[in-house]
Amino acid sequence: MITGDKMQINRLFEIVYSLLNSKTITAKELSERFEVSVRTIYRDIEALSNAGIPVYMSRGKGGGISLLDNFVLNRSVLSDTEQTEILTALQTLNAINYPDVDTIIAKLGALFDKEDYNWIDVDFSNWGSKDRxxxxxxxxxxxxxxxxxxxxxxxxxxxxxxxxxxxxxxxxxxxxxxxxxxxxxxxxxxxxxxxxxxxxxxxxxxxxxxxxxxxNEPAQGINFQRVDLKLRFKPSVAYRVYDEFDENEIVKNSDGSFNVSVSYPEDEWVYGYILSFGSFVEVIEPKHIQDIIIERLEETLKQYK
Structure with missing residues (x-):
């Protein structure tokens, strides 16, 4: 259950957001929107004013509650760098399909007076993956x-x-x-x-x-013992070599082949990864990885005899 304090905080945030998107709003309009009394809205406005938000009320025709022109939230609460970091962090939540993140980003973008916050798109899922x-x-x-x-x-x-x-x-x-x-x-x-x-x-x-x-405890349940691999790739898989390895790990040979030196955790994943290159890769070192790959290939061949 949301407590009264949390409800008020949420309402204050929504009031500021509403004022940033409207020139003037009457207390009656806000009271109807949030289903509270006009007196409660007046108390909210007083709380915002005490918190340093430049909100004011005017009487007469066309009057109501307004913010000072050109006000943005960052001048009272967050630095420009802090705003950018928050929006960037929220953008990365799209990678895990965080619910309503677009709405949150839009609201904070308006509060921070930033239009070009959507500069990054991150997706850690596999191509075609729908299981988020x-x-x-x-x-x-x-x-x-x-x-x-x-x-x-x-x-x-x-x-x-x-x-x-x-x-x-x-x-x-x-x-x-x-x-x-x-x-x-x-x-x-x-x-x-x-x-x-x-x-x-x-x-x-x-x-x-x-x-x-x-x-921060020593990791258990996953094997982090690493193996230093030396691999030779045929020229026809150059696209994968440059896609999947750092430039400083690659040496191009005179015949167009590539030598790659890389360190990976040794487990079933690394064996399967090497095998995924089929006949286009050769394990140069270490010897025990050569033996494992040969054994896996021989076992595969037996299934087709």
Whole structure:
């Protein structure tokens, strides 16, 4: 339930927003819009004035409540840099399909008197992906401190049922993860989102601990042991080489092929990534990665014999 103080804060915000978009509004119009008494509106205007917002009332025909000309909220509350940072942060929420974010950005853009705030568009989902509901469900669970359950598939294909107190969403090295306390393991764990299936938010709540301390603990539940790879690519996949590796990781050979030196966490993902290049890539080093790729290719061939 929204408390009286929160209702008033929301109403004050809406009043300022309304005044920025209208020259003059009468107290009666505001009272009807917010379904409160005219006396309550007068108290709201007094509260805004005491907070430093240059709002004033005029009597007579055409009178009403107005803001001083050219007033923008940032002169009273936020610096120009702070406004830009807030709007930029809100823009990135489009990546997880945050509800009503466009309305919020539009309102703050008007309050800050900024028209060119829509300068960035971020989308972390895969091409063609429609499953963004996961982000909203996890966000709601984290904010409201609600326990979640899901089936989890490890890098070895093992399926387990997890009950977790979610703490933080984390984007790392091309993938999304969830940090949380796993009740099955009774320890802090990190879960890769695309391995979580049948996600559900329960009615069970949990006590908020020091999230900052927990999320900075040594990571468990995900293998961060890295492997230094040396790969050689054929000229025909130059487009992928330059798309997927940094320029300082690439050396172009005289025959048009490319040598790439890169460091990745070693798990099933990296084996599958190398295999995704098919016959257009050769593992030069290390030897044990060569052996793993050969083994995977031989196993694949057996299925077609």
């Amino acid at each position: 509901g996961t982000f909203n469900l996890l966000k709601t669970s984290i904010v409201n401190r609600r326990v979640i359950t899901f089936n989890y598939f490890s890098s070895y294909g093992e399926k387990t049922f997890r009950t977790v107190e979610p703490l933080q969403l984390w984007f790392k090295d091309k993938a999304w993860y969830l940090k949380g306390r796993c009740l099955l393991k009774q320890a802090f764990r990190i879960f890769k989102l695309n391995r979580m299936k049948n996600l559900r938010m329960t009615e069970e709540s949990f006590e908020k601990e020091s999230v900052k301390e927990l999320v």
